[in-house]
Amino acid sequence: MTATFSFDLKATDGKARTGVINTPRGDIRTPAFMPVGTAATVKAMMPESVAATGADILLGNTYHLMLRPTAERIDRLGGLHQFMNWDKPILTDSGGFQVMSLSDLRKLTEEGVTFKSHIDGSRHHLTPERSMEIQKLLGSDIVMCFDECPALPADRKRIQESMELSMRWAQRSRDAFGDRPGHALFGIQQGGLEEDLRGRSAEALRAIEFDGYAVGGLAVGEGQEAMFKVLDFAPDQLPVDKPRYLMGVGKPDDIVGAVKRGIDMMDCVLPSRSGRTGQAFTRRGVVNIKNARHADDPRPLDAECTCPACSNYSRAYLHHVFRAQEMISGMLLTWHNLHYFQEIMAGMRTAIAAGAFADWEADFHAGRAKGDI
Numbered sequence: 001m002t003a004t005f006s007f008d009l010k011a012t013d014g015k016a017r018t019g020v021i022n023t024p025r026g027d028i029r030t031p032a033f034m035p036v037g038t039a040a041t042v043k044a045m046m047p048e049s050v051a052a053t054g055a056d057i058l059l060g061n062t063y064h065l066m067l068r069p070t071a072e073r074i075d076r077l078g079g080l081h082q083f084m085n086w087d088k089p090i091l092t093d094s095g096g097f098q099v100m101s102l103s104d105l106r107k108l109t110e111e112g113v114t115f116k117s118h119i120d121g122s123r124h125h126l127t128p129e130r131s132m133e134i135q136k137l138l139g140s141d142i143v144m145c146f147d148e149c150p151a152l153p154a155d156r157k158r159i160q161e162s163m164e165l166s167m168r169w170a171q172r173s174r175d176a177f178g179d180r181p182g183h184a185l186f187g188i189q190q191g192g193l194e195e196d197l198r199g200r201s202a203e204a205l206r207a208i209e210f211d212g213y214a215v216g217g218l219a220v221g222e223g224q225e226a227m228f229k230v231l232d233f234a235p236d237q238l239p240v241d242k243p244r245y246l247m248g249v250g251k252p253d254d255i256v257g258a259v260k261r262g263i264d265m266m267d268c269v270l271p272s273r274s275g276r277t278g279q280a281f282t283r284r285g286v287v288n289i290k291n292a293r294h295a296d297d298p299r300p301l302d303a304e305c306t307c308p309a310c311s312n313y314s315r316a317y318l319h320h321v322f323r324a325q326e327m328i329s330g331m332l333l334t335w336h337n338l339h340y341f342q343e344i345m346a347g348m349r350t351a352i353a354a355g356a357f358a359d360w361e362a363d364f365h366a367g368r369a370k371g372d373i
């Protein structure tokens with residue numbers, strides 16, 4: 001815990017890195033997985049349970065919180081940390097991505113985006129300046145630049161124009177963010193799958209100077225192979241001494257492949273969203289607990305897992321409460337999935353520090369069944 005924001009790189013193994021991001025609200029061990037708390041809650045989890053899984057930081061959403069309950073109301077109530085009873089770091093996304101994926105009647109101009117709320121149809125306007133204001137009102141520790149993430153597939157001209165707009169918005173975000181000791185502003189690299197466009201984006205962001213750099217514009221339908229091809233060059237285009245955040249990723253093997261290529265932070269709704277649908281991630285692969293074959297199975301989801309679901313309940317019980325649509329079903333499987341994702345991160349941090357990432361990765365992939373187990 002420090003009064004300022006800093007990144008301390010502890011060890012590397014190949015391109016993989018491990019370190020600590022120091023913030024006034026606590027340290028973030030990297031590589032880090034960030035659970036998503038979209039509407040000021042990690043769905044089906046109490047904040048103390050999220051902390052118990054090992055998470056050092058969670059995500060909030062400018063888009064959702066500006067619509068409901070509004071950033072001004074959260075500010076009046078003491079800010080997002082107090083509001084949601086989470087006193088560790090919070091990173092907030094800037095809103096543009098969610099506008100394009102969630103809202104109706106969107107209008108994109110140089111100034112920003114105008115859209116209708118997916119909740120009540122009310123009209124809203126987001127600009128780099130307004131996004132910075134909202135994230136400041138929320139009290140976010142790590143603020144994301146306001147960017148535009150083009151849906152793939154898109155032609156090169158569209159990707160170039162979109163990236164160039166995002167770089168102009170990055171400058172406006174920087175100018176509006178001002179000087180906030182202890183708070184960080186991260187730039188977001190765009191450029192689709194194009195190495196030269198991503199290089200230009202990285203140079204533009206370096207010139208503006210940020211506390212961290214996100215690889216944006218991925219995990220938008222391109223598939224793992226194409227994503228890894230970009231990750232084979234994109235992290236190296238970013239400053240080596242700042243945290244690198246891959247947005248919206250991913251499945252366990254996506255996460256391992258991204259860390260292997262130099263990524264320090266990731267976030268994804270997958271463990272929580274799939275936990276609510278009955279999909280459990282384990283070290284041997286995925287378990288769809290609603291499948292009838294678990295109805296009489298007395299074994300835990302994963303005998304090696306120490307989470308409450310695996311320590312105290314059988315597959316048969318989990319199967320039952322999912323079939324009965326009991327609330328405890330989503331709670332237990334979300335807790336298990338977030339716990340498992342943090343186990344993966346902790347395993348990689350230890351392996352990288354010991355120069356044993358390759359062995360850890362081989363063990364991670366060995367014994368992972370394809371499909372339901």
Ligand SMILES: Nc1cc(CSc2ncc[nH]2)c2nc(N)[nH]c(=O)c2c1
Pocket residue numbers: 036059060061093094095096097144147148149188215216217218219220247248249267268
């Ligand atoms: N795949 C992906 C995911 C997200 C959402 S990350 C997130 N927000 C809230 C939760 N998680 C992105 N966000 C921004 N701002 N830019 C991107 O390019 C981008 C790409």
